Amino acid sequence: xxxxxxxxxxxxxxxxxxxxxxxxxxxxxxxxxxxxxxxxxxxxxxxxxxxxxxxxxxxxxxxxxxxxxxxxxxxxxxxxxxxxxxxxxxxxxxxxxxxxxxxxxxxxxxxxxxx
Numbered sequence: 001x002x003x004x005x006x007x008x009x010x011x012x013x014x015x016x017x018x019x020x021x022x023x024x025x026x027x028x029x030x031x032x033x034x035x036x037x038x039x040x041x042x043x044x045x046x047x048x049x050x051x052x053x054x055x056x057x058x059x060x061x062x063x064x065x066x067x068x069x070x071x072x073x074x075x076x077x078x079x080x081x082x083x084x085x086x087x088x089x090x091x092x093x094x095x096x097x098x099x100x101x102x103x104x105x106x107x108x109x110x111x112x113x114x115x
Contacts, residue, residue, distance in 0.1 A: 009109030020080040022095030038091035
């Protein structure tokens with residue numbers, strides 16, 4: 001059974017930084033990709049950033065140059081470094097892990113950016 005546990009969400013002022021962590025149980029090498037999604041109140045969940053098992057990354061245009069996704073295979077953890085945060089980054093951030101068949105979600109962590 002795969003479990004994803006996010007942490008690191010907080011209240012921060014605009015311009016500040018946060019680092020989110022997603023700790024995975026199970027065999028992380030079986031994941032074809034891991035990533036972060038977010039959902040703001042009244043909006044659909046959207047992709048923030050992904051990283052493949054080979055290390056290729058992909059970012060939403062709105063976070064390019066500000067956010068960095070990385071992974072530590074030994075710790076089975078994926079990180080999202082978020083810099084220059086804006087009020088519009090406020091959302092619940094969810095960790096996602098994909099296999100060839102199936103995908104898994106964490107419970108989410110709240111990020112609130114005050115202006």
